[in-house]
Amino acid sequence: MDFSPLRPVLALLLGWTSARGQVPFDPVSIFLLIGWQITNGWSRAKVLRNIRKRCYADYARRFGFKNGVFPIEGGLRYWLTALGQNSTSEETVLVDQERQIEIAVQRLNHVLAQSVTLLVEAGFLSPEAWNQALICPDGMIHFSIVLLDDFLPANAREENPSTALLRQLATFYPDLSVDAVAGDAAFGYDVVLRTVYHHLRARRVIDLRANQSDKNKALWPEHGYDDKGRPIWPYGYALKANGFDAHRQRHKWACFHACRNGTTPAVFVSGAIYPPGECPHLKRPYGQLINVGERFKKDGAMRLVRDIPVGTPAWKRIYHRARNAVEARNAAFEHWDLKRLPVYGSPRGKATIFQADVWLNLITLARLVREATAATGSN
16 A cells, blocks of 8 residues: 555644655654554554564565664654644634534544545445445544544533534545434534534434433423424324435324324323314324424424434434444554553644544455455455
């Protein structure tokens, strides 16, 4: 694999005027050396010891080190610090117009995007994976590969940075078409839900962010929905899902004459008579129909609106697929001893994490090449 196209990109991110740098500080050489360190789970001292060993002379030549001249620990610290400090752009993404929340663009995503481009151009991603993509924001954006990244403290809220990444997808991957966005309840805020619905025109498979009022069943008929986002009609009966219209981006719900077929109401309304008397929807084949798009019409709330009913087999299948992609990335980081960063300071931490995700994508590419080669050989 030819890494030389990364040279001017890395030099720009490092703030260098020379693209190559003085020996042994060719940016590609350092990039490869740190990738070797990351994927072996080595310390900085260990990778510098190993690159000098005779048994690893072929690695040294491949990385571009010559005549026994290698960087020292201070050089690697400088490289990571410079890369991390220069990665935050002055350009920002507006994620919430009402509150004027803007998030800085991470320029290291250009390097990450190049690794994804290799996978796409090599044809290792199926049309379904690219044209009906399932992605999961979790500090970064996945679907089996990492598309975009950010670097946040472990206790930081994620909805605004993740919204910024979702809004940048079209910039980095203009031909990517997203079918669904899945995530845990940390992303169940209006800013994320609104962006997925309007900006990506994708289905929201994001876990519910609960509120204390959800436990009060008496409020369900008043709000028009229960604690899972399922519409409730005035007599307390829960409506049933009747399909999602992708073109109109709305889910259709119907009562199916629940009041006449022995169905028990989700909540009994005080003072109401059961079964209800005359109902204008009895003559309709599906009974009362409700279309739910971006939000509930009755109170304008979006917090519990989802485009696939929560808890259904379809919901579980999509949600768990997305979460498995996140867990696969976490497992790789644990294998590389990156759950606790081996570097100090935000700039070095950011540079390390971005590079780790680049190498995660490249290892995925290598694995797919091996599998394709083995399959061809067996035939």
